[in-house]
Amino acid sequence: MIQRIQSVYLFLAALCMLGFIFMPTIIYTAGVAPHIEGAISGVNNIDTPYYIFLVLEILIALLSFATIFKFKDLKQQARLCKINILLCFALIGTILGVWLTRRSDGATPTLWVVLAFLAVIFLFLALKGINKDRELLAESNRLR
Numbered sequence: 001m002i003q004r005i006q007s008v009y010l011f012l013a014a015l016c017m018l019g020f021i022f023m024p025t026i027i028y029t030a031g032v033a034p035h036i037e038g039a040i041s042g043v044n045n046i047d048t049p050y051y052i053f054l055v056l057e058i059l060i061a062l063l064s065f066a067t068i069f070k071f072k073d074l075k076q077q078a079r080l081c082k083i084n085i086l087l088c089f090a091l092i093g094t095i096l097g098v099w100l101t102r103r104s105d106g107a108t109p110t111l112w113v114v115l116a117f118l119a120v121i122f123l124f125l126a127l128k129g130i131n132k133d134r135e136l137l138a139e140s141n142r143l144r
Helices: 005-021 050-068 074-100 111-143
Strands: 024-028 035-038 105-109
Touching: 005 074, 005 111, 024 050, 024 074, 024 111, 050 074, 050 111, 074 105, 074 111
Parallel strands: none
Antiparallel strands: 024 035, 024 105
């Protein structure tokens, strides 16, 4: 049974990223044929940075799952959670960079980009739960 809330938050962050892999990221409306590209659908184009999207999304999801099972070492779990938050910000920055550089092509981010922001929120909540557990453990050690 899961008794620690940060495990649930880490699982939800991983689910957000796994879902984000299959969702469209950017819509191109200019040109003859408007099209949608995401981490998987955009990998067909060599000149686009969608490989970075795919690698970051898979890495964030795997790191979230791996962090769940590091519950015995809270310090390492907090460190992995912080690294995961940085990777999420790198993903959001990459999406923002692609959008800004391709705005002239009619590029607009889709609503599914919200999943990346949700993952960041879940990771922050997990980090808060980890820190609460660390404080509780320090208090119990002080009482001994």
